[in-house]
Amino acid sequence: MPDVAEIVIRSLIFIAVLIIMTKILGKKQISEISFFEYVSGITIGSIAAEVIMGLNRNVGHGVLAITLFAVITLLVDFISLKSKKFRDAVEGKGTIIIKDGKIMEDNLKKEMYSLDEIQSLLRKKDIFNVADVEFAMLEPSGDISALLKKESRPLTPKDLQLKTANEKVPQTIIMDGEIINDAMTASGKDRRWLSTELEKLGVTLENVFLGQVDSYGDLTVDIYDDQINIPSPQQRPLLKAMIKKCQADLEVFALSTESTSAKEMYKKNADKMKEVLKNLEPYLNG
Amino acid sequence: MTTFSNVKQCLSTIKGIEAQLSTLALQSQDHNAQNAFHESMLIMGEVKNDLQNRSREMKLEEPQYKNS
Structure with missing residues (x-):
């Protein structure tokens, strides 16, 4: 014992x-x-x-x-x-395994890695074709890091020259029906704002399991009762539709009016609306 | 629907857009977004003024709309 x-x-x-x-x-x-x-x-x-x-x-x-x-x-x-x-x-240096798309056989031998092992490591990174790799390095931890050739890399908005909005981290302001004060201050909101937003969604604070604010100040909540569907924020897509509608209206007015000065005024404003729509596009999507 | 009422409707929609842009400009966390919303809001204000003038002109031209 x-x-x-x-x-x-x-x-x-x-x-x-x-x-x-x-x-x-x-x-x-x-x-x-x-x-x-x-x-x-x-x-x-x-x-x-x-x-x-x-x-x-x-x-x-x-x-x-x-x-x-x-x-x-x-x-x-x-x-x-x-x-x-x-x-x-002490910590070791990485070894270059593939450089300029060519496998460095000497370095492989030095690290005692066989081709099969290298291929298996690359496959873990979803790379099956060694020809796609521009540069690969064997890290001290035994992992492989690979840089794909430009044409095999995933497409990014930058490649398409799309303007995208920079988004801040969403703040979790409600957890288990309780307000997290630090997150609240970080998102720059107060309790009065929260209570109006919750009222808009038709839920009470105690019923909310998780509530997050995104960088546009939209509140999304998950509630305890999974049978109830809470509408997702629609404000920005709706706004985009409204701007589009107004722009189209102005164009119609420009066509239908007989006064030349009014025609010009409508046209000018329709162009302004178009410009606004173009500038806001990245911020208004979903 | 007469053209006049259409213009009126468009005018109030633009007022709504202006107000929504203003709240978005205040609520957004990202600085660029704030700027974009704010600038768009100002442009909306210009459009609103033009339309307001036009609706006033129309009222003068067509006295039957006087009360609307």
């Missing part, structure tokens, strides 16, 4: 130690960007396991070893930040 008690106590101690250590070491350890970090992470875990189960071992020694590993990892991280040479030595 004392054995069981001791294991419980040791486990609790090491869980606490490990939680503290992981908090200190931060996110970098999880991403395991370099082999050193990968190994030190495993070692810290192994030491803890060893000391928990090996009852003849001293708990203090275990804690000391874990602390040492954590401190050295931190130290290495810190020096890496300062010195590029040290960083290259």
Whole structure:
């Protein structure tokens, strides 16, 4: 029985130690960007396991070893930040696998990667044809990063020379029926605005599970009752339709009037509306 | 529908557009969007003025619309 008690106590101690250590070491350890970090992470875990189960071992020694590993990892991280040479030595450098569309056989050999492995890594990136790759690099973490040739890259609005609106991050202002004040201030809204918007949608605050404001100040909500359909914001598409209608109206007036000055005035304004529509197009879509 | 009432209708729609653009300009978070909405709102104001003048002219030309 004392054995069981001791294991419980040791486990609790090491869980606490490990939680503290992981908090200190931060996110970098999880991403395991370099082999050193990968190994030190495993070692810290192994030491803890060893000391928990090996009852003849001293708990203090275990804690000391874990602390040492954590401190050295931190130290290495810190020096890496300062010195590029040290960083290259400890964390390793990426190796160029494909350059100008040609596979670098020597580098492949140096990294001991076979063509099959490289192809499998590329396939994970949805690249099946090596001929599509302009440049590929084997990262220190063992992943491959590939730059496709321009014609095989996904189409972007920039390629089409489309003007797009820049959107800010939507702010989550309601969670579980409660207002998140920080997000509220970040989006520049107040409670009065929120209550009118909720009233417009016909829901009460308590029924809202999630509420987000986008960069145009539109509120979208998800409510607890999934049977009820909440209308999505229609203001901007509607506005676009209204501008289009007015523009068409003005053109009709220009055609139907007999006075030349009025004709010109209508035409000028119809052109203005067209200009407005063109300028607002990126902001009014959906 | 007479032309006059059509113009009137168009005028009120433009007023509505102007007001909506103004709220959008205030509510948008992105600076470029704010500018675009604001500029469009000003242009809408110009269009509105022209149409208002025209409707006044029409009223003078055709006295039967006086009361509308």
